[in-house]
Amino acid sequence: MIDRYRWFEILGLYAGLLVFLFFVLSPFIEGFMVSLKPLAQLFSTPYSFIPKRASFDAYFQMWQSVPMLGLYIFNSFFISTVVTLIVIAVVVPAAYAFARFQFAGAGLMLGAFLAVNMFSGAVLLIPLFRLMRSMGLLNTYWAMIVPGAAFLIPSSIWLLRTYLIRIPKELDEAAWVDGASRLYTLRRVILPLAMPGIVVVAIMTFIGAYAQQFIFALTFNSKSEFMPLPIGLFAFFGKQEVVWNELMAASFVGVLPVMIVIVFLQRYLVAGLTAGAVKQ
Template sequence: MIDRYKWYEVVALYAGIALFLFFVLAPFIEGFLVSLKPLSQLFSTPYSFIPKTWSFDSYVNMWTSVPMLGMHIFNSFFISTLVTLIVVMVVVPAAYAFARFSFAGAGLLLGGFLAVNMFSGAVLLIPLFRLMRSLGLLNTYWAMIVPGAAFLIPSSIWLLRTYMMRIPRELDEAAWVDGASRLYTLRRVILPLAMPGIVVVAIMTFIGAYAQQFIFALTFNSKTEFMPLPIGLFAFFGKQEVIWNELMAASFVGILPVMIVIVILQRYLVAGLTAGAIKQ
């Protein structure tokens, strides 16, 4: 028999969840409300969280304030997509190798991956700039794609390696008995079972690539047509004032691609695909 919660325990549980969700969602709710307010209401005294007059003018005017905002959103989506593809292509075989093989220096390499994540991108800007210049990648998409992928690969290897270690080794051995090669086993046996972990890595990589573009774009790029969304949002900061309502509106429109990707891929995030794969 499963013990049922008492009524006051249920109330306390849901109250805790509601409090947690409030602190998580409050900044997004306030940002959305700011996008619906006229600029004059943002500095009124006393300040009102709920708009006195609701208006979607900021969602229309933001395209005029930053004419290339649509291009900035496309650039962010394009850069993040390529970074995600590169990271997944590199991480899948690397994570499988670390999860299945024992070789000299494996622990040292994994420790090195953690050490890389300890460095901020700002610390390496000067050597990265010299590297991008020597490779002729300045003022191109690749100036943001290459360092973006390089900083996200180490943590992705750790994450996917942990997931692949949970896949029973008996599946590999059964494939080898049937004459399958390592590559065939990875492609036909491991990849379908590791798909939830791969999707999680892809989503985290996409979000990370979408969020880290500002410093790389500002340093390695000077052409407006290649600038990502963070640079476009920075344009709402004027010399005399900040157009807060349009900035919030552009921010919410800018995160729509990320939300769409998460909604599309969330059905792959179901755990337990290995259940029943091995006969008991």
């Protein structure tokens, strides 16, 4: 028989969840409340958490304050999407090779991947700038796509390799007995089973690419038509004051594409749990 929770255990469980959700969601709730307040009310004393005259004026005014805000949001979404596609295209075969093949230097290469993640992008800005200039990529989308993908590939290989190791090697051997090649085995046998892990890597890559655009865009790009959202948000920081309500409104609108992508990919994450488990 399955043990049932007693009433006080259930109460304690929900109380713990509420405390956890409070600390996780309170910054987002506060930011949303700030976006609904008039700018003058943000500095009133005593401070009020609930807006007295809540309105969505900031969500309309921000488009006038930063006319190219829509382009900045599109640039961030486009850069993150291209980075994610490049990372997945490189990581899937690389992680499969590290998970299935035993070759000299494999451990050393995996250790080097971890060492790459120890370096901040700010430390490598000067050599990266010289590299981007020599390749003629400055002031283009590629100036943010190439380093963004390069910094995200090592950790993605580690993550997907760990998932692929859990897939039994007997499946590969059974496919080889049937005459399948390595590439066919990867495409028709391993990939359907590894889809949950691939989706997780894609989600983390997209979020990471969306978050790391600031330093690369600030260094490698000076044209407004290629600027991503983090640079566009700087327009709300004036010399005398910061337009906090419009800044918060723009931040919530800018993060909306990420939320839509995550919600969309979660469907495939659940579907991938059983994909490939039955031979077609």
